[in-house]
Ligand code: FES
């Protein structure tokens with residue numbers, strides 16, 4: 001046994017008595033793979049330097065050596081269903097046009113004119129057109145990236161059209177998401193994703209659609225933003241209202257590949273930090289913030305049943321009748337629990353049905369203290385196969401509450417206000433601290449350390 005394995009065993013032995021797997025066993029619930037896998041690793045105990053979040057030189061290194069070499073998702077395939085449909089994806093200083101070509105393939109082009117560099121499409125724009133024409137002097141490219149026209153071409157005898165196709169990034173598809181990688185030598189998306197596609201075999205992410213999409217600007221480094229959602233440790237202090245339905249210290253943390261980690265938190269089990277007894281009926285009255293407005297006030301836990309089972313039955317019925325979606329083949333835990341995967345560097349996926357979120361965090365421009373947080377809710381496509389139009393993004397500012405977003409559940413809005421409310425304070429605290437870095441919990445915050453160790457594999 002290595003020293004790290006020994007340390008991991010010690011840490012696991014000191015965890016609270018009942019963790020996720022023990023509770024599921026006590027409840028005799030069906031726990032399908034991969035939810036029955038436990039993969040905690042001890043990764044060290046050194047502080048994480050605050051300059052990693054604040055130093056422009058470190059930020060530049062991340063841009064040069066990490067962001068330009070990793071796979072990152074840009075849009076869903078259904079955002080660009082037809083030839084000519086395109087959207088602009090931006091991360092830090094980089095800007096790419098993602099488009100559907102006339103053959104139906106998807107390509108990604110660096111959003112910069114080969115004449116004098118102007119962006120061909122405006123930042124964050126989307127639309128449909130059959131060529132890309134520079135707004136400055138009118139150089140124009142076909143959807144496949146080949147050069148179409150140079151006005152006054154007599155003056156450019158030195159330009160060989162065959163050499164003037166738009167510069168491309170790699171494109172990879174998985175689960176209905178369109179990924180890009182700016183590095184022509186990067187490994188394939190499948191290699192990069194490691195165990196993740198196998199873990200998602202049952203969850204059919206390709207058969208989901210975007211119900212709601214919110215983009216919020218944050219006054220913090222992109223890593224601080226991702227990290228705010230990698231642990232359940234903050235729930236006791238930041239979201240006290242959730243303690244009545246979630247046993248946060250029992251949350252399980254898993255480290256898989258370099259790019260993949262997970263937490264698994266049970267719903268419908270009260271926190272020991274709540275400080276009062278909860279009946280199963282009390283529990284269901286407090287469960288599943290995201291479904292509060294649709295939960296019938298009269299939802300009763302039958303004699304001998306549990307809040308979890310009652311909520312699962314309720315949600316199965318809701319999916320069946322309201323959304324025309326089958327939940328056959330899904331266990332109760334896959335319907336009610338909070339299962340969160342991260343794909344390095346910035347994609348967060350919740351495959352469970354009750355809180356079906358996708359997050360993305362990315363730097364805005366070259367300021368290490370600014371990030372954009374994309375929050376999407378993805379629901380399964382109805383049995384009819386008719387795919388509803390994806391919801392357009394609603395962008396809100398640093399000071400805005402999620403409650404102003406049309407269609408946002410008020411309880412969920414409050415949770416995201418609480419989460420994002422900590423981040424500017426943390427970024428400011430990084431700058432004033434005399435202590436040089438953050439001290440992480442061995443177990444509950446191991447995914448944060450994992451993110452930094454993977455980052456180090458890129459930035460050296
Ligand atoms: S900069 Fe694009 S056409 Fe001149």
Ligand SMILES: [Fe+2]
Pocket residue numbers: 228229234235238239415419
């Ligand atoms: Fe939170």
